[in-house]
Amino acid sequence: MTAFKSDFLNTLQERGFVHQCSDFEGLDALAAKGEATAYVGYDCTAPSLHIGNFLTMMMLYWLQQSGNKPITLMGGGTTMVGDPSGKDETRAMRTVAEIEANKASIRGVFAKVLRYGDGQSDASCSTTPSG
Numbered sequence: 001m002t003a004f005k006s007d008f009l010n011t012l013q014e015r016g017f018v019h020q021c022s023d024f025e026g027l028d029a030l031a032a033k034g035e036a037t038a039y040v041g042y043d044c045t046a047p048s049l050h051i052g053n054f055l056t057m058m059m060l061y062w063l064q065q066s067g068n069k070p071i072t073l074m075g076g077g078t079t080m081v082g083d084p085s086g087k088d089e090t091r092a093m094r095t096v097a098e099i100e101a102n103k104a105s106i107r108g109v110f111a112k113v114l115r116y117g118d119g120q121s122d123a124s125c126s127t128t129p130s131g
Contacts, residue, residue: 006031008066017059031068034121038063039071044079045094047105060123061113067121072110074103074127103127 004010004024008031012018021027038055049057054099060070079099094102097112107125110113114123 004028004032006036006066008036008063008068011062011066015058015062017055031063031066034067036063036068037071038068039073039126041073043105044073044099044102044106045092046094047102048109049106057110057113064114064121064123069121070114070123072107072114072125073074074106074122074125 004013006028009018009024027036038060040060042053060072063070075122079094079102080096110123110125115121116123116125
């Protein structure tokens with residue numbers, strides 16, 4: 001196991017999150033200085049997240065715990081279009097009101113895990129419009 005300078009990468013490595021990276025040295029240097037920022041985007045097709053989102057949520061949590069900045073992006077626009085992943089069925093289309101309610105619910109889930117605010121390592125939640 002590689003020892004990194006940053007608590008962030010050491011924690012992810014210990015927990016089995018890391019498979020590969022295009023620039024470990026660069027990411028490690030940023031994270032060690034508390035200058036790493038990462039975002040993950042979430043579709044708002046349901047009022048809560050599924051278990052597959054837990055990994056990214058925990059990655060953002062450890063990013064913040066190590067003094068870096070997480071961003072959660074709640075997509076309204078992407079939720080309104082069909083799923084482009086080649087599945088047999090497209091996702092059910094949601095109304096703007098349903099999408100906005102789902103966004104609010106998902107933000108509530110994240111507020112239990114991440115600290116939102118204006119501080120350097122506080123998370124920010126960016127939402128895209130739904131209409």
